[in-house]
Amino acid sequence: MSKTNKKGKKVSRRKFLVRGGLGTLGVLAVGTYLFRNPIRRNILAYANSMDMAYMGSGMEPMIWFEVTSDNQIILHSPKVEMGQGTFTGLAQMAADELDVSMNQIQIVHAQTDTGNIDTFSTGGSTSVAGLWQPLRELAATMREMIKVEGAKKLGVSVNEISSENAQLTAAGNSITYADAVKDVTEWEVPNTPPLRDLKEYKFIGKPIARIDLEAKVFGDPIFGLDAEMPDMLYGAVVRPDKIGATFVSSDTSAAESMPGVVQIIQEEDFVGVVARSYSEAENAKQAIKVDWSVERDWSSEEIQAILQVGEGNASLIQKEGSDIDDSSEVIEMEFSSPIGAHAQIEPNGVLAYVNGDKATIHISTQVVNLTRKEVAKRLGFDEVQVNIVPTYLGGGFGRRLHTPHAVQAAVMSRIVGKPVKYCFSRKEEFQHDMFRPPTHHVLKANLDESGMIKAIRHDFSSGDVAIDSPLLPGFVHSILGADVGAIRGGFCQYSAIPNIRTVSWHVELPFATSWWRSLGLLANTFAWESFMDELAVKSGKDPVSFRLAHIQDDEAGTRLKAVIQAAAVKANYTDEIVDGRAMGFAASTDAGTPCAQVAEVSLKNGKIKVHKVTCAMDPGVAVNPDQVKAQCEGSIIMGISASLFEKMEIRNSELSPTIYGPYQMALMKHAPKEIDVVLLQGIDKPGPVGEPPLGPIGAAIANAVYRLTGERLTAMPLQA
Amino acid sequence: MTISFQINGQAKSMDIEDGNTPLLWVIRDMLNHKGTKFGCGKAACGACTLLIDGEAVRSCSYAVKFAAGKSITTIEGLGNKENPHPVQQAWIEEIVPQCGYCQPGFMMATAALLEKIPQPTDEDIDKNIINVCRCGTYYRMRKAIHKAAQIKAESIDPINS
CATH class of the missing domain: 1.10.150.120 ([2Fe-2S]-binding domain)
Known part of the structure; x- marks a missing residue:
């Protein structure tokens, strides 16, 4: 994105090394969802805060900012841009403390060679929130450093200088930032100055157009698969169709003589081919015969059977008062959600060049540091010998938290001695995804005489999300006993209910499941909020006031109540069916961000049609309200897609479908024509944005269908 | 074989070994226009959509030999920053x-x-x-x-x- 890169011209730059050591890492508020055991509570906070914070080491010099000779600031982002708008938000935050205008700031992905490495990931809706404090402090410090140099050049004292639009002014004289710093060899680093008041900011809080907007509208080559190197070759790797398949032997003789084939690759853990072009590599791959051994056949039904609550290991994660009273009337419902694919449009791919003792990897990755570690380990390199060049991601959604293909490309490149680019086929994307795990939920409640919830219990079962993830230390799971990803949205947010139990059940599935945007939130909220709707009906109350009556007036409760009320008011919520349309209500709290949604739904020939969604969310400070709204709109549509259509099946151990269409997803015609987003600001700092609005949508739709048909939909994808 | 077509208003003659090569890869890897994207390779997602004689075509499933004599427009030729479509x-x-x-x-x-x-x-x-x-x-x-x-x-x- 940098202007200099785009035009290909080289300008001399001054590199600013600002030392880290800011130590201001955000910690996720776990609110009332406490683990009673203090060790487990701390571990949960730690595990959650890992994806909350910027995790730079703080010990190495890191390039955060460059000033070009034409007075542009280039911000090196340790977080990647995958559509969530992080680059724009970070640029706004930096510009406001640096005193530069938006057209004087550019942002690029930090390469690992610059040392600016986030040791965790880009994920968990935490980039803007996690960098809120450290980035503004860095920018403010940088501004003061520039002022110190400007003061020397202007012959005045620092406190006489004012800064604006990348220019310093004192006593009628002005100097640009570029001129102020051009000869600096040793910096004086002042103490971090106090940050400005929110009201003083020019860009933070404003709906600034995305900083990558033009690049994306005019088709600039910014994505991983767009990367090029001279003399580049194309790789392909053979993958099995069946889950659990292990390599036995291969016959590559037919492939060897295929046109364009440069080399067949046979490693202990993969078989591949390198060819002159993408098509030639793919054709040769098809001609490689591999024998796979499959221990047993799996089917969707078998997966569903081992996934039932009651199977696997239980972990009590929320405990208030006592358990459900089985001796009085118990209201009970079950819910389920299927295996979901990431289905991001840019297939996983990589361009790797291992040249002597140096490896360069261009890749769409959410785990820059982990990608580097894995490549270095396989090549027998030190990490500093591997430079990861992160690109814009053609969708992330959690899929790019796993990048073993970087290792394979690096191995192929080392063998052929040239840069090798390779990407997944769409079939491989669907069969070798790290899926959203299927889930099963059992909810039980006792109501008192007045129809209030006396006791409630949620048992949910899920395949792995975070367990065994290289992103979390192993002890997290062994101490917690619960999967920190699967439990997202699993807790009871209705804090006024006196007796609460939440139990997370963990089962091992025979295929890989992992992080999918919002993790457990989508399925857990579907179950919770469908059940709350049922309880409201049973107690004869409307779903809005019923929810409000079960929330305490603490900080989290006050914010949750506010979004529930705001959504109901904005949507003119009614239980009545108007013109064949009914409204469904649902709310969730994810990582401290409360969100409520109203879906307006009709049925046509038995098909669910979502006409309008009203969404009220309190993300705290919306650094860029337009992009926060875009995240709400996108989450709502992705949530409609997952709730109404998406489902992977397993037959004879083969995952299908393997292509869009059969793997049905929301298209233009399924998207609501109206999406009305209301943003509240219940706290004075930014909170998570990119995942929380995925929570309520499934239940909101199902609850609307209930009003139309009197039937409760309990399985995703929803079918009326 | 030699295949000639117009792309974004420019005449091109391409030396292509396999006329069944999808047009997408000729455009992305030989002509280096990266704006046309690979998504699925089966004409199912539309990421590779471009115009051939004004018609929207999914180029991942369109053999380059059929482009002979035709006029192709990609995102790079639709408009530019100074003069957007x-x-x-x-x-x-x-x-x-x-x-x-x-x-x-x-x-x-x-x-x-x-x-x-x-x-x-x-x-x-x-x-x-x-x-x-x-x-x-x-x-x-x-x-x-x-x-x-x-x-x-x-x-x-x-x-x-």
């Missing part, structure tokens, strides 16, 4: 893209739609714009398509603008 102008005004990967395909499909139906209804859009966007930008895209139709009409007929 109405579709691109509308996409900017509505701040449509998120990850952005599928967007060129959608913009090309929209450009073709507006040539056939200058003022598309919502139903026209639903029926004709059938690419896949995972970020869920459809809501803004619909607004942008209507806006593009308006910008295009105004640029053709300045008196009524």
